[in-house]
Amino acid sequence: MKFQRDTMTDKLVLPGDEIAVEEEYVASDGTYVRDGKIYASQCGTLILDDNECIAKVVSYNPPNMLQVDDLVYLTIDDCRKTMATATAIACDKTQRVISSSTVATIHVSKISPDYTDNVADEFRKGDLVRGRVISISPSLQITTKDPHCGVIRAQCGNCKTELVPKGKKNLFCPKCRRSQPRKLADDYGDVKI
Numbered sequence: 001m002k003f004q005r006d007t008m009t010d011k012l013v014l015p016g017d018e019i020a021v022e023e024e025y026v027a028s029d030g031t032y033v034r035d036g037k038i039y040a041s042q043c044g045t046l047i048l049d050d051n052e053c054i055a056k057v058v059s060y061n062p063p064n065m066l067q068v069d070d071l072v073y074l075t076i077d078d079c080r081k082t083m084a085t086a087t088a089i090a091c092d093k094t095q096r097v098i099s100s101s102t103v104a105t106i107h108v109s110k111i112s113p114d115y116t117d118n119v120a121d122e123f124r125k126g127d128l129v130r131g132r133v134i135s136i137s138p139s140l141q142i143t144t145k146d147p148h149c150g151v152i153r154a155q156c157g158n159c160k161t162e163l164v165p166k167g168k169k170n171l172f173c174p175k176c177r178r179s180q181p182r183k184l185a186d187d188y189g190d191v192k193i
């Protein structure tokens with residue numbers, strides 16, 4: 001029998017599947033050996049590492065479903081009267097793509113710990129925002145009330161220059177010399193995603 005020489009195969013294996021022979025590979029995670037042959041001990045993706053001569057089986061990645069209390073990164077799509085609509089682009093607990101719905105809303109009452117009745121005083125279209133999930137069903141809802149939540153990166157609507165913070169509640173365009181209000185995260189401009 002011949003085995004593929006790839007480091008990472010796309011081959012899915014089941015427990016008991018013969019995956020390699022001991023002459024060629026050392027049995028590692030997710031495998032066991034019997035009579036000189038290596039078998040999968042769990043469902044998963046077969047990895048034959050030819051540099052280390054290791055055979056192992058890694059379990060499938062579970063889907064990345066958002067949960068209440070998760071911190072997420074979103075882009076603001078629209079600012080309506082009572083809410084902002086946004087798209088969740090990443091979750092801080094994993095690098096993987098979000099597999100649940102990414103269409104989010106941020107109600108005007110959930111934006112800031114201070115009273116606000118105008119979404120456009122807090123966010124603008126295109127802003128990158130960190131928020132916390134408060135509901136996933138029937139729809140994804142986000143709050144940005146925490147100090148660590150709010151806008152983390154924004155561009156000027158006129159000239160696309162990256163805005164700089166001015167005080168705790170304003171952003172400033174150094175080119176247009178204009179400032180605009182925002183609900184800022186406490187680390188605006190200093191965020192590495």
Ligand SMILES: [Zn+2]
Nearest residue numbers: 156159173176
């Ligand atoms: Zn500008």
